Amino acid sequence: MRLKHFSLSTEKSYVYYIRDYILFHNKQHPKKMGASEIRAYLSHLATVRHVAASTQTVALSALLFLYRQVLGIELPYIDNIERAKRPQRLPVVFTRSEVMRILANLDGINHLVVSLLYGTGMRLMEGLRLRVKDIDFEYRHITVRDGKGKKDRHTLLPESVIQPLQHQLKKAKHLHEQDLAVGYGTVELPYALARKYPSAHKEWKWQFVFPSGKRSLDPRSKVVRRHHLYEQSVQRAVKKAIQKAEITKNGGCHTLRHSFATHLLEDGYDIRTVQELLGHKDVKTTMIYTHVLNKGGHGVQSPLDKEFA
Known part of the structure; x- marks a missing residue:
């Protein structure tokens, strides 16, 4: 993240959601998980924790960064995610x-x-x-x-x-x-x-x-x-x-x-x-x-x- 000049706040947010994702799946290594586990985690954020739409988007960005940039794993398109509703204000x-x-x-x-x-x-x-x-x-x-x-x-x-x-x-x-x-x-x-x-x-x-x-x-x-x-x-x-x-x-x-x-x-x-x-x-x-x-x-x-x- 520092090589890509991410801000300190983005760095902290990404680390938090990557860690939370691993803990949510009982400390499985991310290499052993994939699209279905990401889908389950993001849906959990929306339906159980009731996070804002922007928070769910940050969590998704963090996980995509983990797989693509850190682990070098290209994920398939992740569909059927229960999306947090973005209020039209x-x-x-x-x-x-x-x-x-x-x-x-x-x-x-x-x-x-x-x-x-x-x-x-x-x-x-x-x-x-x-x-x-x-x-x-x-x-x-x-x-x-x-x-x-x-x-x-x-x-x-x-x-x-x-x-x-x-x-x-x-x-x-x-x-x-x-x-x-x-x-x-x-x-x-x-x-x-x-x-x-x-x-x-x-x-x-x-x-x-x-x-x-x-x-x-x-x-x-x-x-x-x-x-x-x-x-x-x-x-x-x-x-x-x-x-x-x-x-x-x-x-x-x-x-x-x-x-x-x-x-x-x-x-x-x-x-x-x-x-x-x-x-x-x-x-x-x-x-x-x-x-x-x-x-x-x-x-x-x-x-x-x-x-x-």
Whole structure:
């Protein structure tokens, strides 16, 4: 998995489901099992454990990886799997005033991160993994590296965050210089860049824009260094801000991305432009936001209102 540059979270998920699959079949070696055992396990996840459809898909991907990439066994097509039902839900969207109320209940670095998520349409981890070199103040854009599907893309840099972002960079640079002075100051580099550019891991341009408040031990390399801000700290701050703003919608950090797309479409921007900013492979994925706009009954007068007009 590391040779294929899987993220740490994917690695953990795959190992968990491979182990669970082996335990489910009484610790039989996977080489002695095949399509029928995979079918039984995945059906068990759906019918007995009632897992979400996305969880069942991750488990299937883990097992396919095990057989194809690790054991070198090509499996036949696995049919008749009892599938977990994927609910057809429209994304939750905050109104513009709700977004402003959420931001009003945030401060410091959390306020800046959430402003960026709403102002750029980035996913939470895309925002937290942002590096100094990927912000272009002159061209007013941000380069999102290695997004979903291992794709790079450009998104806009909102004018309103430029000054606080520059202030954050000064603070991050000061922190980086302090780390260098005491023998630290390295950062994790993607793929094999650490071997290609041996000194790059100490360079300012490669540092995270939102560094963690403390150094930590990398679980893979066992090197002590400063990672980016912990995602759960931002998620918790957003949840509290939503509660303080007295918003009853069940939303979170990703809801800001949905709100970004919906509000751009409300403002009349072309759906292809929104697709590129979000990094969607297929415009059909972006089309869900047009359904959000249409489901509210815009332009339709309720018969109740007509009776009392």
